[in-house]
Amino acid sequence: LTVLATYIPLLDEQENIYQVIGIIQDTTQRKQAEVELRQAYQQLRLNTEAALDQKEAKFRRVFDEAPIGMSLSDLDYQFIQVNRAFYEMLGYTKSELMALNGLAITHPEDLEQAKPYIRQVIQGEIDSFKLEIRYRKKNQDTLWGNLTMMAMRNQAGEILCILSMVEDITERKQAEEAVRHSEERFRAIIEDQTELICRLKLDGTLTFVNDAYCRYFDKDRSELVGKVFLPKMPPEDEDIVTRNFRSLSVDNPINTYEHRVLLDSGEIRWQQWSDRAMFDEHGQFIECQAVGRDITELKQAEADILNALAKEKELGQLRSGFVSLVSHEFRTPLTTIQSSAQMLQRYQEKLSPEKKQKHHDKIQHAVVRMTQLLDDVLTIGKADAGKLKFEPESMDLVALCQDILENIKINLGSKHNLMFISHGSCQDALIDERLLSHVVNNLLLNAIKYSPEGGTIKFELNCNSSTAVIQVQDQGIGIPIKDQEKLFESFERASNVGSIPGTGLGLAIVKKCLDLHNAKIAVNSEVGVGTTFTVTLPLHFATDQNRE
Structure with a gap:
């Protein structure tokens, strides 16, 4: 069960806080939606066009079926897409809501409050923001929503659309209003909260901590109250805490911020804190009440969603x-x-x-x-779908390489000299002839293709009792270091190939074929000097390793 706790300060006639009321709301459905959306995106991977369409369809299904309201809109607030939860919570049909825009359904006062944050998101000053705002339903009733908004950008930093996620918190708001009139169970309620609650003086001395605060930091109340306690945290996060605390004033008595803490166990956790400063009638600081919660899982979910997008x-x-x-x-x-x-x-x-x-x-x-x-x-x-067949048989590896070499030499021009050298006994090698032929053929043809000025292609095979090492060395254009990391990924080509034709699939297939052999491939290259590919191939497999 996942809950969201909200705390409401109660003021006396002098506007001083003397009690705080807390409300707990079940947010299990929203957390489940976040998990489902994250899982849907984590399954996205490089695949064929048909597989990509299936992944996109799954994302659209998660978007449409999410229990929280979600929408995509342009910079003029016009909706591009809305999900079922969003238009149903507002009492519209999908077509009715798509005909409107964000301005038409947002309470004017809250819209003015949100505009500065929207402007900061569009200008790239902040990545996202969260705000509680009111919406106008179709029947003119008010719906309170917990809005999270962020901008989706392309690689050039240009905005593609605005993503909004809205959780209906109307019931919670109504409950908050009702709770403001009751103070009877204040102490019992505050001590039972899972949120971290503390009060502190201007010098940081703690005057109150609840049980949840003590449990979280594994401290006894006597170790905290009357003392200055600052959890361990990275230096940059200490600056965040200090800066926010010092910024509290009569005109700005409330701050909300996030930072990391380092627990005694060594674990790093994310926290969100809301500080409220209390001042006397002369504007002198009396005390600060802070309410915090662990948001580690939420931060991870947000990061996963952004990464998936x-x-x-x-x-x-x-x-x-x-x-x-x-x-x-x-x-x-x-x-x-x-x-x-x-x-x-x-x-x-x-x-x-x-x-x-x-x-x-x-x-x-x-x-x-x-x-x-x-x-x-x-x-x-087939390789990406796990359907590439692996059927090893015993054969002479030297004979296989010589056959491949002879076929290539038929169409080899006079500019290239193809030299083959073998060492050791390579008979009775248990390999898949079709897959290994593809590997050797591709490496040799690449050596020729990317040596447009000609030169010697050295093809060497060294065998011992358990492994074979295949090495193909050319004197071609070479591969820039920055391109070598992604060389074996589909559709990736070196940045210096120029007009030399190719699809970027050859080495990706080579890697897939070698993976089925439990083989390794390495590349050593220098631009303008040449490239050497080295394959280390185990010669024998147990029979239960025959597989697809």
Whole structure:
């Protein structure tokens, strides 16, 4: 059970606080909604286009079915999307609410109070804010809402939309109003609260702490009352506490802020505190009452939601980039096929047999290129879905490498010298021929492709009783250090490839194939000097490791 506690000060005729009333509200549904939204986003990952659509659909379902009100709006407060909980709590249909904007349903006084915070969010001065404001329902009744608002931005920092989350706290507000007229059980109520409550003098001396405060810091009341107690916290958080306490004044008697504390157990926790200063009739400071609560889980949930939103934006950009990349890669061979087919059709009688064969070869090469691109897309999709088959068999690794080498040499130009060296006995290696062929073939073709000026490609195989080390070294353009970290992720390419064609799928597939072999791959590269890929491959697997 998760609850939200609110504390109301009671004033005497001189406006001095002499008692505080607390109200507890069950917030279990809201916490569950936060957990569900976080879980939905944590499941988002780089995948094929169909899988991305499924994840987005799940996010939309969580958004629409959340028990708290949620909306997306533009900078003119016009709604872009609202969920069921939001329009139902206000008594509208979805279409009726979408025809309105945030200005039309917000109480004018509260709107003026919120505008400075909205302006700060839009200008990027703060990431988000929370505020209790009143809304006008369709039947003109007042609904109290606990509003959390934040701006969603793209990578350039431009605002995409405004996300608002509204919890209906009307019942709590009504209860607060009723409680203000009752003081009978003040002591029992305050001591039973889970919130941390304390009072302190100007020099920080504690004059009161409740049981929850003592339990949280694992202190006896006698260790705290009459003494100055400041929990351990990072230096920057000490500054936050000091700055907020010193800012209390007659004109600004209330402050709310968040900071971290370091418990004796070594655990770092987040807290939110609301300080209220009390002054006498001459404006002299009497005492400060502070109410705090642990918000560690809430901070984590907010961070997860923001991270998930950023991940969704990244996935959208990835999908757009993928479509553009694949379209470009298909366009080149399709253009070749179209051009050669037209030449054969129009000049069938005029072309010599050699030129006809040349055009046929171009078409065949373009078809092979398109087939390879489709195979790469399907392979990475199977790998991400866990459907890539792994079927190891005993074979001679040297013979496999030589076969791959001979096939590559057929189309190898004169600029490249491909040199193969093997050491040790590599027979009876238990490997998946199809997957390992893809690995070796990709590394060798990459070495050739990214060595446009030619040079020697050194292909070396070293075997011992348990492992084989495959090394491919080129004298090509090299890979910048900043690009090496993401080199084996889908659609990632080095920033210096220029016009050299490619999809960014090859090395991602290599990594997936090697993972199924429990193999490792490392890269050592220097721009303008060359690149060396080193694969360390176990040669033997237990039979129960055959798997998909």
